[in-house]
Amino acid sequence: MDALVSLDYKFVRNIEPTAPFNFDATFHKPDHFPSGDNAWQPGCRWQSMLWQDQPLGLLFEDRGSVNSPLVQLSIFAQNELAASFLEGVVEEVNYRYNLQMDLSEFNHLFSGDPQLGSVIHKWLGMRPMHYGSLYEYLNVAIVLQNATVRRSVNMLQALFEHYGRRLAFDDKALYCYWQPQAIYATSEQDLRNLKVGYRAKSIKRVSDAFAQNEMNEFSLREKSVDEQRRALLNLYGVGPASVGYLLFDVFHRWDYLSYISPWEQTIYSRLFFNTQIDDPVATATLIEYFTQHYRGYRMLAVHYFWEDLFWKRKNEKIEWLEELIRL
DNA sequence: CATCAGGGCCCTG
């Protein structure tokens, strides 16, 4: 299955994000684990995308500034694409990367906050984003479960190699996701052979739900948070931790925060209550704290702190954090 | 060499 697909057609579109806009903090998230479907360097992000059965290569380039943002998007494809198709890609890209997000209220409310204020100032215009579809994110969420980062990386890579394709564009070769039908057509044992362990059952059942149109990301986007939450929890293999990530990253629910996993608990306790690693405060206390301080944008506020921390980690060693991130 | 926990979730009692 590991065929190299050459994307020889190129189409260029300009996108004007809302200002202020921080290109690198939006297009690169140092806390995301490395994944074979994208690459980044300052001012550039390469990304594969499977859109309406078409394997695409995307290249985003920073052509503006914080206050006068401009992103040049190059779309690479196997063949000629209609203007309407390209418009659809641009619209979806605007959605996934939150390029038209209005941050003015968030900035206004919290730029004077003793802790969040300086972080907002430092990363002014940063957007949360997830580059993939709901189905793609679910695969990531599942391989994250109860595994070390290295193992999660290996599992996703094995899935790419077995069910995905490699796309060649702009001198890059990046893996592209598969359709859920590819796994609908396979067996749980085939998945287990890729050493995903008991997650095989979740991957299979989630893929089956999408292949049989029991899940529709686009209609789900129109529903209420509660309906979205219920629909996601209804999927086998999705629990409180995954649903939190999904509602924030895929459904853009900036205030949804109802579960904090143990390792996040340790980090937040250290950041907000200055506790020792082995003595974190209760998650209920943390949630109460976020509710008091960042009501309306609780998870977005957490995202700003989180990204700030992982950008720091990228540039300097943070010893207490290294202990918590077991590769 | 054996043991264990890891960026959860399901199922049972």
Added chain:
DNA sequence: CAGGGCCCTGAT
């Protein structure tokens, strides 16, 4: 609603 079991791996 607490707790055991689950696949596999790398660390100890």
